[in-house]
Amino acid sequence: MRLKFFEYSKFLWWFAGEDPFILKNCNKTVRVKFSLIGILVITVMITTFISISYGLYKLLESYYVGLLIGFYTAVLVMFLYMFILYTVTKDVLPHKKGKSIEIFTSYIIRFGFLFALGLVVSQPIEYMLFSDEVNKLMNGKIIESIKEKNKSLNIEYSMKVKELEELNISNNDLKNEIIRFQEDKDLTLQQFMDYQYSRNFFIEKMILMDKHLIYIWFFSAVFIILFSLPVFLKIKIDFNTNYYKNKRIIQRDLLEWHYDKFLESYNAIIKEKFPSFTLTYKSPYADPPYNTQKISKPQLASESEFSKWLLNEGN
Template sequence: MSKLINNSVLWWFAGEDPHILSQCSSKIGFRFGLIGLLVLLISISSTLSIAYGIDQILESAVADVLVGAYCGLFILILYLFLLHTLSRNVLPEAKDSKTGKRISFLIRILFLIALGYLVAQPINSLIFKSYLTREITHYKDVELKNYERHFNFQNMDELALFQKEQDSNNYFIQKVIILNTLFYVDRSDQRPVNYFMVSLSLLISMGIISLFIAPVFLKRFISISNNYYKVKRRIQTKVIDQHHAAFVNEYNAILSGFSADTNYRYKTAYLDPPYNTRLKPKPKERNKDEFLKWLLDEGN
């Protein structure tokens, strides 16, 4: 089981670089593999759930397959992007506001909670299908009585047409409402609420929401001092430093080609190029000669 989860395919679904993870311990590989497995499970369950929901609304096999597949792929790409942005930055960076980061993290969590709640509704509708069938039958009877009372049908053909419309209506939205709110289907009828079913439905919704947010917390609470981030820092800084050094050499070669009498060189206002997190201290104003030396770069 451990070897099955600890593989490069699931690492990719976790939004991380498989090349870096291959150089880390099996424990870290297993954790990121578990994150990838959960993301894959979220995508598949979202596809099936949304496809079933569309089928209940439109009753079209083609529409539910196309819309379900599209939504599942959309959620997968969205989740991969979200996990990638949650990956800790291993490069030197300027200090940012912790409050801003926390608000950003909270917004992402709230979005996933809403998404998980949405995906849970068709699943609940399928699980409690027999209970909802009884509730909808009662709802149709109440609706028909109200219709007869308000419109006082004289023509039986109109009443038959209304009943036909009722039979063709799946009442999917009504089913969702029944499972998620403590209300009477018709207040004049005062049909009692099945609190057990409603509570069970909410528990299932909470379970699916927990599935949606679990990968985020699993990844978020991996310490920056973890071996994975150490390896990632070493690899990324090496690549960046090599490219920056090559850029500086090429830039200086271009500058030196303008004139043999000049000694132009690439310079930066930062102490730690190319990360540029610390500015060089400003020169102290002393006298005119000191200023001219600094201006002509003779003091360095």
Template sequence: MKFRKFFWTLSGDDKNVIAKCNKSTRSRFTGIGVLVAVIFTLCFVSCFLAFTGLLQNLLIGIVIGLFFAWMITNIYLFLLYTLSKTGFPYIPNKTARFISVSIRLVFIAFISIIVSKPIESLIFYKPLAQDIQIFKHEKIKRYTQITNEYLDKEIKEYKRLLTGSKDEFYLRLIEDRERKKLTSTIAMERLVSKSNYYIQGMIILNKKYPISWFITVFILILFIIPTYLKIFIHKDSVFYKTKHYVESHLVRYEYVLFKERYNEIFNSKYGLDIHYDENYSDAPFNTKRKDNKRELLKEDDLLDSLYA
């Protein structure tokens, strides 16, 4: 039972309310909690791979991976919680509700895609490693070609100036440029070999391996399933009835305390018997405004009172 309550907590809702529900609803929230645990694991693996690849440091990758996995999961839980049906009185607006839910779902889809890509790079590690080696080779080849062409032009010019002259200055310049061709290539090879070209690997993955998008879709579905399970809990279920009762009772209780404190402040500090003025008949939810029963006089009545 304690194990199930742990998953109920991960679902983002009150475990005590869930415990009062029927077996079907409890199983639904257990499933949501299990999926959230899986999502946290995927987030950690994804963030760990991303930051280890970018920073090339295992310890920093673990620490930052845990932090970002915790942060992303909490954002996800918050979005999941906001998809719950409210039990408070409100003015219904289907268009606004549709837009609101759509924005949250799009944001969840965006998070799932970001989480998916580093995991895909791990799955396609071997072919990607070969592609990156080819990319490195071509990069060194292009750099060597451009560098040699540039330095060869200088060497050719120095040889032209050296023709018919025995000036050792041009000889030293020619030797320096020949040496620079070799040292520049070696330095470039060393620099390229140290980099894992993590971002370039992502670009190659998306362009060369379109099958990786099936993994993206699979992880997207994992992120969407809890929202489906949460949205389609019936508003008349035991879960929502219990939850709405608890939340409404809490709001009303705090509102009564607020009014008492409001009156107490004016009575104790200023000696005034002032009560909090309510403009709505269903306070504190404030969806039904009271009718204004004050009698409004005309302009002539004001003039009569001024010049009487």
């Protein structure tokens, strides 16, 4: 039963960006390939939802905002993904082929977008998996910042003590001022420590993770492959499979039928408006309705060639 669903799932074929009506009449191998692409697209969408929701929750510390924007982002990614899948669907109708550099550039742009998307989506999930190691790195950085703050406060208050010493005040007053400075310094340092530990530093944690935990790039590569795999699999499906053959037959028949109806209607209108003339619509292309080969205009001969032709006709 599960295998039958996998072979005949219009739901999965829709996510693969192909026509379920044509696919249901194809062989098993083709149906399974497009079902696999659909499953991968759904996996990408779910992964995006989980990752973005978790990332926004950690950044904004709000479940509701994280879930709402995560769901919106997942749907947006799904439609962008569907759009890219549609663009790599093989054109079964006669068409002009683009230049190799143009085709190569278009693939670079598509896969570049998928690489970037996979890399961005991977970050929150990688933090989820390695939060202990990342938090240790962050704590080390916070401790260093506290030490630097303590050092700057010591310099600041030592300068103030020197200024008081130059005023030649009594030792008792100097001692009281030093105690007050020490209390102010301790309070300022404590406030700085509380502030540092109260922040989540989520973005900075991402930077530390990418910089120091080299092995997380393996997981980033896995995500990039996951996001690129459906498009790659769809490109690799052979043009000579019965899916594309059936699609070509259906689309050609449909397009040519509409073109014949257009000619019939157009010529009827011309005949109605100009009944005394024998006029019909003629396409400027040699292969209507595909319009890939334009009929070349007759080449006009030179005046000398015309004279030779005229003399030959006279003879």
